[in-house]
Amino acid sequence: MKPCLGIFDSGLGGFTVLSQVLARYGPVSCVYLADTARVPYGEKKSSEIRKIAKEVVQWLSDQNISAVLIACNTTNSLALDVVENVSRVPVFGLIEAAGRMVKENRVGVLATPATTASNAYRKMILSFRPGTQVFEQPCPEFVPLIEGGKLCRDELRICALKYLKPLLEAEVESIIYGCSHYPLLETILREILPEDVRLVDPAIGMASQLDGILGIPKCSVMTRDLLSNTRICVTSDPSGFASRAKALMGECPDIEVVSLTSQACFF
Numbered sequence: 119m120k121p122c123l124g125i126f127d128s129g130l131g132g133f134t135v136l137s138q139v140l141a142r143y144g145p146v147s148c149v150y151l152a153d154t155a156r157v158p159y160g161e162k163k164s165s166e167i168r169k170i171a172k173e174v175v176q177w178l179s180d181q182n183i184s185a186v187l188i189a190c191n192t193t194n195s196l197a198l199d200v201v202e203n204v205s206r207v208p209v210f211g212l213i214e215a216a217g218r219m220v221k222e223n224r225v226g227v228l229a230t231p232a233t234t235a236s237n238a239y240r241k242m243i244l245s246f247r248p249g250t251q252v253f254e255q256p257c258p259e260f261v262p263l264i265e266g267g268k269l270c271r272d273e274l275r276i277c278a279l280k281y282l283k284p285l286l287e288a289e290v291e292s293i294i295y296g297c298s299h300y301p302l303l304e305t306i307l308r309e310i311l312p313e314d315v316r317l318v319d320p321a322i323g324m325a326s327q328l329d330g331i332l333g334i335p336k337c338s339v340m341t342r343d344l345l346s347n348t349r350i351c352v353t354s355d356p357s358g359f360a361s362r363a364k365a366l367m368g369e370c371p372d373i374e375v376v377s378l379t380s381q382a383c384f385f
Protein backbone atom coordinates (compact mmCIF):
# COMPACT_ATOMS: atom_id res chain seq x y z
CA MET A 119 0.00 0.00 0.00
CA LYS A 120 1.28 3.48 -0.88
CA PRO A 121 2.02 5.71 2.13
CA CYS A 122 -0.50 8.43 2.90
CA LEU A 123 0.29 11.46 5.08
CA GLY A 124 -2.26 13.00 7.44
CA ILE A 125 -1.58 16.75 7.68
CA PHE A 126 -3.59 19.16 9.83
CA ASP A 127 -3.83 22.81 10.74
CA SER A 128 -6.54 25.23 11.83
CA GLY A 129 -6.85 26.60 8.30
CA LEU A 130 -4.70 27.66 5.35
CA GLY A 131 -1.36 27.63 7.18
CA GLY A 132 -0.79 23.92 6.72
CA PHE A 133 -0.64 24.48 2.97
CA THR A 134 2.84 25.93 3.48
CA VAL A 135 3.81 22.55 4.99
CA LEU A 136 1.97 20.57 2.32
CA SER A 137 3.77 22.63 -0.37
CA GLN A 138 7.19 21.76 1.05
CA VAL A 139 6.30 18.06 1.19
CA LEU A 140 4.95 17.98 -2.37
CA ALA A 141 7.86 20.06 -3.67
CA ARG A 142 10.29 17.49 -2.23
CA TYR A 143 8.50 14.23 -3.03
CA GLY A 144 6.10 14.95 -5.89
CA PRO A 145 2.35 14.19 -5.76
CA VAL A 146 2.37 11.78 -2.80
CA SER A 147 -0.90 10.80 -1.21
CA CYS A 148 -2.06 13.18 1.56
CA VAL A 149 -5.17 13.92 3.59
CA TYR A 150 -5.15 17.60 4.55
CA LEU A 151 -7.52 18.66 7.32
CA ALA A 152 -8.23 22.35 7.99
CA ASP A 153 -10.28 22.86 11.14
CA THR A 154 -11.94 25.95 9.69
CA ALA A 155 -14.83 25.77 12.16
CA ARG A 156 -12.41 26.64 14.96
CA VAL A 157 -9.71 28.78 13.35
CA PRO A 158 -7.82 30.61 14.86
CA TYR A 159 -6.32 28.28 17.45
CA GLY A 160 -3.66 30.73 18.57
CA GLU A 161 -5.69 32.56 21.19
CA LYS A 162 -7.48 29.55 22.64
CA LYS A 163 -6.78 28.10 26.06
CA SER A 164 -4.41 25.17 26.35
CA SER A 165 -7.24 22.85 27.50
CA GLU A 166 -9.25 23.66 24.36
CA ILE A 167 -6.29 23.18 22.04
CA ARG A 168 -5.64 19.78 23.64
CA LYS A 169 -9.28 18.72 23.30
CA ILE A 170 -9.33 19.77 19.65
CA ALA A 171 -6.04 17.94 18.99
CA LYS A 172 -7.54 14.71 20.29
CA GLU A 173 -10.58 15.01 17.99
CA VAL A 174 -8.46 15.90 14.98
CA VAL A 175 -6.04 13.00 15.42
CA GLN A 176 -8.85 10.52 16.15
CA TRP A 177 -10.44 11.55 12.86
CA LEU A 178 -7.15 11.42 10.91
CA SER A 179 -6.37 7.99 12.37
CA ASP A 180 -9.51 6.65 10.68
CA GLN A 181 -8.28 7.78 7.24
CA ASN A 182 -5.68 5.04 6.63
CA ILE A 183 -2.70 7.30 7.08
CA SER A 184 0.94 6.25 7.49
CA ALA A 185 2.13 9.31 9.45
CA VAL A 186 0.75 12.44 11.11
CA LEU A 187 2.29 15.81 10.26
CA ILE A 188 1.38 18.46 12.81
CA ALA A 189 1.29 21.44 10.48
CA CYS A 190 0.16 23.65 13.35
CA ASN A 191 2.74 25.00 15.78
CA THR A 192 0.07 25.91 18.32
CA THR A 193 -1.00 22.26 18.57
CA ASN A 194 2.64 21.16 18.45
CA SER A 195 3.54 23.42 21.39
CA LEU A 196 0.57 22.57 23.62
CA ALA A 197 -0.63 19.12 22.64
CA LEU A 198 2.23 17.09 21.17
CA ASP A 199 1.74 14.47 23.89
CA VAL A 200 -1.98 14.22 23.04
CA VAL A 201 -1.23 13.72 19.35
CA GLU A 202 1.43 11.10 20.10
CA ASN A 203 -0.87 9.23 22.51
CA VAL A 204 -3.82 9.12 20.14
CA SER A 205 -1.93 8.43 16.90
CA ARG A 206 -1.19 4.84 15.89
CA VAL A 207 1.37 6.00 13.30
CA PRO A 208 4.58 8.09 13.54
CA VAL A 209 4.11 11.79 14.37
CA PHE A 210 6.23 14.63 12.96
CA GLY A 211 6.27 18.14 14.47
CA LEU A 212 7.49 21.50 13.20
CA ILE A 213 9.12 22.68 16.42
CA GLU A 214 11.66 19.89 16.65
CA ALA A 215 12.39 20.32 12.95
CA ALA A 216 13.02 24.03 13.59
CA GLY A 217 15.27 23.27 16.56
CA ARG A 218 17.50 21.23 14.26
CA MET A 219 17.67 24.08 11.71
CA VAL A 220 18.93 26.82 14.05
CA LYS A 221 22.55 27.85 13.48
CA GLU A 222 22.61 31.40 14.87
CA ASN A 223 23.18 32.71 18.40
CA ARG A 224 20.38 35.31 18.40
CA VAL A 225 17.14 33.87 17.10
CA GLY A 226 13.69 35.42 16.77
CA VAL A 227 10.46 33.41 16.67
CA LEU A 228 7.21 34.81 15.27
CA ALA A 229 4.28 32.73 16.55
CA THR A 230 0.74 32.77 17.89
CA PRO A 231 0.17 34.00 21.47
CA ALA A 232 -0.50 30.42 22.64
CA THR A 233 2.77 29.18 21.13
CA THR A 234 4.92 31.99 22.56
CA ALA A 235 3.28 31.64 26.00
CA SER A 236 4.22 27.95 26.04
CA ASN A 237 7.94 28.73 25.44
CA ALA A 238 8.06 25.55 23.38
CA TYR A 239 10.38 27.10 20.81
CA ARG A 240 12.79 28.48 23.42
CA LYS A 241 12.98 25.08 25.16
CA MET A 242 13.49 23.17 21.91
CA ILE A 243 16.18 25.53 20.57
CA LEU A 244 18.05 25.47 23.88
CA SER A 245 17.94 21.66 23.89
CA PHE A 246 19.86 21.68 20.58
CA ARG A 247 21.99 24.80 21.16
CA PRO A 248 22.33 25.76 24.83
CA GLY A 249 23.18 29.44 25.26
CA THR A 250 21.19 30.62 22.21
CA GLN A 251 19.35 33.91 22.82
CA VAL A 252 15.72 33.29 21.81
CA PHE A 253 13.24 36.15 21.35
CA GLU A 254 9.64 34.98 20.97
CA GLN A 255 7.18 37.47 19.49
CA PRO A 256 3.42 36.87 19.64
CA CYS A 257 1.57 38.01 16.50
CA PRO A 258 -2.15 37.84 17.34
CA GLU A 259 -3.37 39.71 14.26
CA PHE A 260 -1.63 37.74 11.49
CA VAL A 261 -3.81 34.60 11.32
CA PRO A 262 -7.19 36.40 11.41
CA LEU A 263 -5.96 38.74 8.63
CA ILE A 264 -4.65 35.85 6.48
CA GLU A 265 -7.77 33.74 6.99
CA GLY A 266 -9.83 36.84 6.17
CA GLY A 267 -8.19 36.88 2.73
CA LYS A 268 -6.27 40.11 3.36
CA LEU A 269 -2.88 38.89 2.20
CA CYS A 270 -2.07 42.01 0.18
CA ARG A 271 -3.46 44.60 2.51
CA ASP A 272 -1.55 47.44 4.16
CA GLU A 273 -2.85 46.19 7.48
CA LEU A 274 -0.53 43.17 7.26
CA ARG A 275 2.47 45.40 6.65
CA ILE A 276 1.60 47.62 9.61
CA CYS A 277 1.35 44.53 11.84
CA ALA A 278 4.60 43.12 10.46
CA LEU A 279 6.44 46.37 11.26
CA LYS A 280 5.04 46.26 14.81
CA TYR A 281 5.97 42.60 15.40
CA LEU A 282 9.41 42.79 13.82
CA LYS A 283 10.49 45.93 15.71
CA PRO A 284 11.42 44.17 18.98
CA LEU A 285 13.23 41.42 17.07
CA LEU A 286 15.23 43.96 15.06
CA GLU A 287 16.05 45.87 18.25
CA ALA A 288 17.30 42.56 19.70
CA GLU A 289 19.54 42.21 16.62
CA VAL A 290 18.40 38.70 15.77
CA GLU A 291 20.34 36.89 13.05
CA SER A 292 17.48 34.63 12.03
CA ILE A 293 13.71 34.52 12.44
CA ILE A 294 11.72 31.29 12.58
CA TYR A 295 8.21 31.09 11.14
CA GLY A 296 6.73 29.74 14.38
CA CYS A 297 3.27 29.56 12.82
CA SER A 298 2.63 27.73 9.58
CA HIS A 299 0.57 30.64 8.24
CA TYR A 300 3.54 33.02 8.30
CA PRO A 301 5.55 31.77 5.29
CA LEU A 302 2.63 33.26 3.32
CA LEU A 303 3.92 36.66 4.51
CA GLU A 304 7.44 36.14 3.22
CA THR A 305 7.31 39.01 0.71
CA ILE A 306 6.13 41.52 3.31
CA LEU A 307 8.62 40.32 5.93
CA ARG A 308 11.51 40.30 3.47
CA GLU A 309 10.76 43.91 2.48
CA ILE A 310 11.16 45.00 6.10
CA LEU A 311 14.06 42.80 7.21
CA PRO A 312 17.76 43.43 6.51
CA GLU A 313 19.07 41.01 3.88
CA ASP A 314 21.33 39.20 6.32
CA VAL A 315 18.49 38.09 8.62
CA ARG A 316 17.71 34.48 7.67
CA LEU A 317 14.05 33.39 7.56
CA VAL A 318 13.70 29.79 8.73
CA ASP A 319 10.77 27.66 7.58
CA PRO A 320 10.45 24.60 9.85
CA ALA A 321 8.40 22.85 7.16
CA ILE A 322 11.55 22.42 5.06
CA GLY A 323 13.19 20.53 7.93
CA MET A 324 10.06 18.51 8.57
CA ALA A 325 9.76 17.49 4.93
CA SER A 326 13.36 16.29 4.93
CA GLN A 327 12.57 13.93 7.83
CA LEU A 328 10.06 12.00 5.72
CA ASP A 329 12.53 10.15 3.46
CA GLY A 330 12.09 7.02 5.60
CA ILE A 331 8.34 7.03 4.90
CA LEU A 332 8.14 8.47 1.39
CA GLY A 333 11.39 7.22 -0.15
CA ILE A 334 13.71 9.15 -2.43
CA PRO A 335 12.97 12.89 -2.85
CA LYS A 336 11.84 13.91 -6.34
CA CYS A 337 12.31 17.69 -6.01
CA SER A 338 9.31 18.85 -8.05
CA VAL A 339 8.15 22.38 -8.72
CA MET A 340 4.72 23.23 -7.32
CA THR A 341 2.21 22.64 -10.10
CA ARG A 342 -1.45 21.80 -10.25
CA ASP A 343 -0.67 18.09 -10.65
CA LEU A 344 1.14 18.01 -7.35
CA LEU A 345 -2.21 18.22 -5.56
CA SER A 346 -3.67 15.35 -7.60
CA ASN A 347 -3.34 12.84 -4.74
CA THR A 348 -4.32 15.22 -1.95
CA ARG A 349 -7.72 15.02 -0.31
CA ILE A 350 -8.62 18.37 1.23
CA CYS A 351 -11.09 18.36 4.11
CA VAL A 352 -12.50 21.23 6.18
CA THR A 353 -14.80 21.41 9.17
CA SER A 354 -16.83 24.37 7.80
CA ASP A 355 -17.11 26.96 5.00
CA PRO A 356 -15.86 24.86 2.05
CA SER A 357 -16.55 27.52 -0.58
CA GLY A 358 -14.80 30.30 1.35
CA PHE A 359 -11.86 28.00 2.00
CA ALA A 360 -11.72 26.96 -1.66
CA SER A 361 -11.55 30.54 -2.90
CA ARG A 362 -8.86 31.49 -0.37
CA ALA A 363 -6.86 28.35 -1.18
CA LYS A 364 -7.16 29.07 -4.89
CA ALA A 365 -5.91 32.61 -4.38
CA LEU A 366 -2.90 31.21 -2.56
CA MET A 367 -2.03 28.18 -4.64
CA GLY A 368 -3.56 29.01 -8.00
CA GLU A 369 -5.59 25.81 -7.81
CA CYS A 370 -7.60 23.89 -5.28
CA PRO A 371 -9.10 20.40 -5.68
CA ASP A 372 -12.61 19.60 -4.50
CA ILE A 373 -13.13 20.14 -0.83
CA GLU A 374 -14.92 17.76 1.52
CA VAL A 375 -16.70 18.91 4.64
CA VAL A 376 -16.15 16.52 7.52
CA SER A 377 -17.37 16.21 11.07
CA LEU A 378 -14.71 15.40 13.64
CA THR A 379 -17.26 14.05 16.06
CA SER A 380 -19.37 10.99 15.33
CA GLN A 381 -22.55 13.10 15.10
CA ALA A 382 -23.99 13.97 11.71
CA CYS A 383 -22.96 17.41 10.56
CA PHE A 384 -24.95 19.77 8.32
CA PHE A 385 -23.58 22.86 6.60
Ligand code: DGL
Nearest residue numbers: 131158159160191192298
Ligand atom coordinates in the same frame (compact mmCIF):
# COMPACT_ATOMS: atom_id res chain seq x y z
N1 DGL B 1 -1.08 27.72 11.71
C1 DGL B 1 -1.18 27.39 13.08
C2 DGL B 1 0.13 27.49 13.80
O1 DGL B 1 1.13 27.11 13.20
C3 DGL B 1 -2.42 27.89 13.82
C4 DGL B 1 -2.67 29.36 13.78
C5 DGL B 1 -4.01 29.71 14.42
O2 DGL B 1 -5.02 29.07 14.12
O3 DGL B 1 -4.01 30.65 15.22
O4 DGL B 1 0.22 27.85 14.94
